[in-house]
Amino acid sequence: MKQSLFTVTQNEHLTESVMKMRLQGDTSAITAPGQFINITIDGLFLRRPISVFDRDEEAVTIIYKIVGKGTEKMSEMPAGTVLDVLTGLGNGYDMTVAGEKPLLIGGGVGVPPMYMLAKELKKMGKDVSVILGFNTQSEIFCEQDFKDLGCNVTVTTADGSYGVKGFVTAGMDIDYTYFYTCGPEPMLKSVYAKAVTGGQFSFEERMGCGFGACMGCSCKTVTGYKRICKDGPVLRKEEILWEK
Amino acid sequence: MGKMSVNLCGIELDNPVIPASGTFGFGYEFADIYDINCLGTFSFKGTTKDPRFGNPTPRIAECTAGMINAVGLQNPGVEKVISTELPKLAKCFDKKVMANVSGFSVEDYAYTCEKLDKIDQVGWLEVNVSCPNVHGGGMSFGTSPEAAAEVTRAVKAVTTKPVILKLSPNVTDIVAIAKACEEAGADGISLINTLLGMRIDLKTKKPVIANKMGGFSGPAIFPLAVRMVYQVANAVKVPVIGMGGVSTAEDVIEMMLAGATAVEVGAANLVNPYACKDIIDNLPKVMEKYRIDNLSDIIGGAN
Numbered sequence A: 001m002k003q004s005l006f007t008v009t010q011n012e013h014l015t016e017s018v019m020k021m022r023l024q025g026d027t028s029a030i031t032a033p034g035q036f037i038n039i040t041i042d043g044l045f046l047r048r049p050i051s052v053f054d055r056d057e058e059a060v061t062i063i064y065k066i067v068g069k070g071t072e073k074m075s076e077m078p079a080g081t082v083l084d085v086l087t088g089l090g091n092g093y094d095m096t097v098a099g100e101k102p103l104l105i106g107g108g109v110g111v112p113p114m115y116m117l118a119k120e121l122k123k124m125g126k127d128v129s130v131i132l133g134f135n136t137q138s139e140i141f142c143e144q145d146f147k148d149l150g151c152n153v154t155v156t157t158a159d160g161s162y163g164v165k166g167f168v169t170a171g172m173d174i175d176y177t178y179f180y181t182c183g184p185e186p187m188l189k190s191v192y193a194k195a196v197t198g199g200q201f202s203f204e205e206r207m208g209c210g211f212g213a214c215m216g217c218s219c220k221t222v223t224g225y226k227r228i229c230k231d232g233p234v235l236r237k238e239e240i241l242w243e244k
Numbered sequence B: 001m002g003k004m005s006v007n008l009c010g011i012e013l014d015n016p017v018i019p020a021s022g023t024f025g026f027g028y029e030f031a032d033i034y035d036i037n038c039l040g041t042f043s044f045k046g047t048t049k050d051p052r053f054g055n056p057t058p059r060i061a062e063c064t065a066g067m068i069n070a071v072g073l074q075n076p077g078v079e080k081v082i083s084t085e086l087p088k089l090a091k092c093f094d095k096k097v098m099a100n101v102s103g104f105s106v107e108d109y110a111y112t113c114e115k116l117d118k119i120d121q122v123g124w125l126e127v128n129v130s131c132p133n134v135h136g137g138g139m140s141f142g143t144s145p146e147a148a149a150e151v152t153r154a155v156k157a158v159t160t161k162p163v164i165l166k167l168s169p170n171v172t173d174i175v176a177i178a179k180a181c182e183e184a185g186a187d188g189i190s191l192i193n194t195l196l197g198m199r200i201d202l203k204t205k206k207p208v209i210a211n212k213m214g215g216f217s218g219p220a221i222f223p224l225a226v227r228m229v230y231q232v233a234n235a236v237k238v239p240v241i242g243m244g245g246v247s248t249a250e251d252v253i254e255m256m257l258a259g260a261t262a263v264e265v266g267a268a269n270l271v272n273p274y275a276c277k278d279i280i281d282n283l284p285k286v287m288e289k290y291r292i293d294n295l296s297d298i299i300g301g302a303n
Helices: A069-075 A112-123 A143-148 A185-194 B078-090 B106-117 B145-156 B174-183 B219-235 B249-258 B275-289
Strands: A002-013 A018-024 A036-039 A048-055 A059-065 A082-089 A102-107 A129-134 A152-157 A178-182 A199-202 A218-221 A224-227 A234-236 B006-008 B011-013 B017-019 B060-063 B066-069 B097-101 B122-128 B163-166 B188-191 B195-198 B213-217 B240-242 B262-265
Touching: A002 A059, A018 A069, A048 A069, A048 A112, A059 A069, A059 A112, A102 A112, A112 A129, A112 A143, A112 A178, A129 A143, A143 A152, A178 A185, A185 A199, B017 B275, B066 B219, B078 B106, B097 B106, B106 B122, B106 B145, B122 B145, B145 B163, B145 B174, B174 B188, B174 B219, B188 B219, B213 B219, B219 B240, B219 B249, B240 B249, B249 B262, B249 B275, B262 B275
Parallel strands: A102 A129, A102 A178, A129 A152, A178 A199, B017 B262, B097 B122, B122 B163, B163 B188, B188 B240, B240 B262
Antiparallel strands: A002 A018, A002 A082, A018 A059, A036 A048, A036 A082, A048 A059, A199 A234, A218 A224, B006 B011, B060 B066, B066 B213, B195 B213
16 A cells, blocks of 8 residues: 555546546556555545556556546546545455456446456456446447457447447356456346356445455455455455345 | 653553554554554554454445444454454554453453453553444443443453543533543543444435444544543543544644543544554644643643
8 A cells, every 4th residue: 555646637538427537646556457546535534445447657547437526526626636545455356367268347337447457467468358338338438448458349238229238247158267347236246147267356335444444344255254445355256245 | 751752541652642443453554554663552443252243334424524434343353353463463563552342241341351451462451332333232331320330340350451441422421421430440531432423325315324323533523522521531530532533733732731641543544544653743843833842741731
């Protein structure tokens, strides 16, 4: 974990409610895809945890959906805004078990963490397939980014307005060695039920601190109690308990 | 003795700053980012006789200048705290730590305190009779002078370490409860725990927190905490630890002027992991600004 100041250099709409923000600063604490950052927003008490879309030596890029007060304020931040950010939070995805043909499944705002993961897996020479699930055509973002990485991309829409009609599971009848997923919990459950290999799931929870101190985001797993922010957000398929 | 040192129930603290229980785990998340030996001490995660998962999630709700939590005393139980957590803590913290204890019966409190009494690392027992987030326990002991006194007597009977009773603000007369604890043998009083609060989500039209209600903390409660610390410190002779919304060196000094010998910092740690270190680093500058030579001189100075 590292606390440092970042400067907004880009903040633009990808769809009506989804935005992409580039934050320039020290990205050295971000060590794995699937990690998140936690942003202080002026006037709000708690930080806002957002998953990492991509990072390079100079900047981290996030993609976020405007859903409440915090993300509304973020959406209005002009370039030049300076933010206090905690970076390098969470365990991230373990890429050593991907096999040769990993499958990445992202739904809605679960899509962004899949990008850095796909990029790293491509660097390792993997044959990466990606399923991106959205409700409808107007909500689709980042399809081209994954294509530019050289991934095999399937887009599903719930209403059939673009790509394959249905949920992400409609695209899962392909050959893969391992899978990684992030998205709303009902989607994660369907992926869990349909998957034929081992895999890793990224979870969301309301957080207090984001770095393991408050126990605000704990969940039960096969291997004991885990804090989504510190021991997660990524859990392996075999340790998940779905009970609430 | 340094300019910032204070004496808390017979043990000298290098400074009065103490991360509050439940906001600092068992220390090592913070030891990863700074040397936690700069702290006066810290109060570790509320520990019970048996392991507890706590409440369902969501457990956290944001508020104006604060937050509500309903964690529900998640902890691995006293045996595991002693066998696993405290040895790990010993590697990054050389000072005496404050053990925070909760229970669901008088016997529970005594059992857990007796176990912790044998641990040399533990300097003080902070007995929490004020957790608002567990049903049938915790706060119910802190809302009546008789029950709080009974817990105090039971714990005092099993330990020679200083016993500090942590009180709830969710009562009509906190002074009566503090006095009952003092008469029952408490070596100190800490206050305030969180205020019972609630938020409702306008989209779902349901409570934000699964437990519906939870403990409200953060800068919003600071004036209320200062008032209660002032009232209690004036009514008891034992040392008082002040807490509730403290987030700056100025807040620490204000709490001490109200009567606090030491000051706990809670919610601030969760939004700024360096909060306590920043406060300690800033204290000398703020002391100089207000012409304070020794912090121990200002305790109760507002009287």
